[in-house]
Amino acid sequence: MTILLLGSGGREHALAWKLSQSKHCSKLFIAPGNTGTAQCGINMPFVVTDFEAIRQCCLDNEIDMVIIGPEEPLVKGLVDYLKTELDPELLLIGPSKEAAQLEGSKAYAKAFMQRHNIPTAAYQEFTKENFADGVAYLQQHALPIVLKADGLAAGKGVIISQSREEALAEFEAMIRQAKFGEASQRVVVEEFLSGIELSVFVLTDGRNYLLLPEAKDYKRIGEGDTGLNTGGMGAVSPVPFADDAFMQKVISKVVEPTIRGLEIDNLDYKGFVFFGLIKVGDEPYVIEYNCRMGDPETEVVIPRIKNDLVELLEATAKGALTNLSIEKDPRFATTIVAVSGGYPEDFQKGFEIKGLEASTADGIVFHAGTKAADGKIVTSGGRVLCATALAESLQEALAKSKAQLQQIDFEKMYYRTDIGYEFVQEKP
Incomplete structure (x- = not known):
């Protein structure tokens, strides 16, 4: 199968890494990709919102499956466009433009949750x-x-x-x-919920679903969850407080009503659903939906999936998830993100990254904001690298992630040393 993966971040490198291991993947294209994805397939020189270039790439390379990584092309209607312009047999991983409003519009998502009795904070919307x-x-x-x-x-x-x-x-x-x-x-004004957050993911064909490993990410730039919000400074999976009893509530009160809601509302949805949840007491509430995998959560979720990812995605696109199950690696996965100095505000790019050849057992460094220049790999974004590791304990996995980053260097490199802090030590 010839596959086109759209995106350029750590999420896409993790997906490309997993896709390239499949016996069903004969050729993998990534657009635009980064220096990490180039090790897994062929990077293409166009952006994810260039619909015509995507269409032409599918035709020129006889693409069998398109996997849409980031949210913008989904919200802008790429799935609808490709369905209209290309062979109806093309396998597409991502929701329609209408269904992608679950991420594209907070008000749309809130109305959906209210309509289908999915627990979320009380709200009003204003213009x-x-x-x-x-x-x-x-x-x-x-x-x-x-x-x-x-x-x-x-x-x-x-x-x-x-x-x-x-x-x-x-x-x-x-x-x-x-x-x-x-x-x-339009602004949504929402009740403040006090609790601890986590991310839950499913693959759905619009009627059936498979529950993927859950994760917890860390958004703040500073140690102890202080400072400005970022795209994510690290993640852990599994989440220690998400025990069987709590996850059963997530399934019965959030996941299954959402999948039923997609069907009732006749929304064309084949792909990933990301549930941004908060645990209030012992109850799950939905903060937000995303219509794709999260980043950096993908960098800990994907390494814990033992299944052939292409098989899972093909079944998703064909509406045939009923007889499949997810096989999870029982170990802990952690990722720590190395960012450019100054991020998430102004930062400089173009610094050479040294030490990338270093690695540890059960670990991989996923690229996010990197590019090749003059025979070197240099920084090209705010979030630059994600050091992922697997181990029997959370502490051991975190130590492995840190050990990888300690061997890597670029000017003004910064990363948090306390990812997973509430599960391994007192808050700093």
Whole structure:
């Protein structure tokens, strides 16, 4: 099978690494990819939103399956476009444009959850048209107040305000001053939920699903979960507090009602569903849906899947998940992300990365923001590398991830040393 994988981050390197191991993968193309994916297949010189280039690549290379890694092309309707333009036998991993609104619009997702009785925080939504109503709502809202830009904002569209004054200022900045561009033309104001977060993933063909290993990621730039939000500084899997009893609640109260909702609403959905959850007491609540795998969670979830990934994805695309099951590696997987100095704010690129040839047993360094230049591998993004390791204990896996990064160096390199801290030590 000839496969095209779209994306360029650590998620895509992890997927490419796994896909390339399949006996069913005869040729793998990645667009645009990075220096890590180039070790797994052939990188292509076009971006994930260039629909015409994607179509032409499928024709020129007789592509059998397209796997869409990031959210933007999904929300912009790539699946619908390829279904219209190419052979109906082409296997597509990703939801339709309508179904991708579960990630593309917070308001759409909230209405979906409300309609299908899926536990989530209470909310209201506001635009320029009812701005005054929003102000009045915020003035009487309990603290803290969560404000979310409705559309895609590269993970930066969520504000947690500790005072009403701050909430009102942010509300005005989002709607009237377009703080997040078009994404904040509509703002969802949400009840604040206190608990611990985790990420749950399924593969679904729109009717059936397979539960993948769960993960917990760490968004803040600083040790002890302090500082600015990022795209993710590390992740662990499995999640120690997600025991069988809790996961059964996740399945019965969140996963199964979501899959039923897709079917009831007649949404064309074949691919990954990412449930961003929070455990409040012993109960799961949905914070958000994503319509693809998370990053850096993919870098710990994929290494724990023992199945042939191509077989799983082919069954997903063909609506034939009923007789399959996921075989999980029982070991702990951890990943620690090395980032450019200054990230998530301004940072410099183009620094040579040294020590990449170093590795440890049961470990792999996934590339995120890297590229080749003058025979060297250099930094090309904020998140640069993800050091993933597997071990019998969480502590041992984390030690292996750190050991890998200690052998790697680039100018102004930074990584958190406390990923998984709440499970192995007291919070710093």
